[in-house]
Amino acid sequence: MAFKRGTRFPVSHAEAFPKGLILQGQIEPLIKYNPDRNAVPEQRRDYDPKTNEGTQLLMWRATVTDPDETKSKRASFDMIFLADVVPVPSTPEVLPGMRQIELDGLVAEPKVMGQGEFKYLGYQFYAGGIKGDNSGVRNVTAERKAA
Template identity: 90%
Template sequence: MAFKRGNRFPVSHAEAFPMGLILQGQIEPLIKWNPDRNAVPEQRRDYDPKTNEGTQLLMWRATVTDPDEAKSKRASFDLIFLAEHAPVPSTPEVLPGMRQIVLEGLMAEPKVMGQGEFKYLGYQFYAGGIEGDNSGARNRSVADKAA
């Protein structure tokens, strides 16, 4: 059995983050890279025109911290939300700019991380929304669309 590049698989929030997950700051649009600095910023969509695969939903980036991670440099990472609208966390702030969140529609994509001889297997995480979000941004069917 061989996995193709870009293969995402569903995983439960409790299994991936047993001690929970902390959102740092705000959820922002993921902007396409453009060599022209004066160009109008354009938000990325989850779509690969070469393979014609993806959910075609807008991509949003959030910086999160996993308190269960043993290595400090791997504890904080960027999480990508796939939704037409930015998810809005409903939990109160634990510290200024930090909230504990529970993800819905969580998927993981294996990815080689690190540099040179210090490479390791890591995961890029994608989510459809945040539990308790009443803004209408929640997209539980992200795992179904990616499969």
């Protein structure tokens, strides 16, 4: 059995991050690359026009840290949120700019990571929102299927 490239698998927050997850800083829009520096920045959507797949939701980026990860290079990474509005964490700050969060609608996409002969199998995580958030974000990541 073969999986198509870009296949995402639902996973529970407790399975992926047994010791929790720490949000560092703010959640910001994921901006499309444009070589023209004077162009108006445009936020990316979860859609691939070549394959006509994706949820078509806006993409938001946040830097998170996994306290369970033993390798320092893999402990912090970018989490991508797929939502119409920016998710807002409801937990208090543990340290300035750091909050413990629990994710809603978490999915994982296997990816080859690393460079040269030091490649390894890693995962890009996507979340629909943050538990306890009452900003209007719904858990639609798991509900919406790629077209």
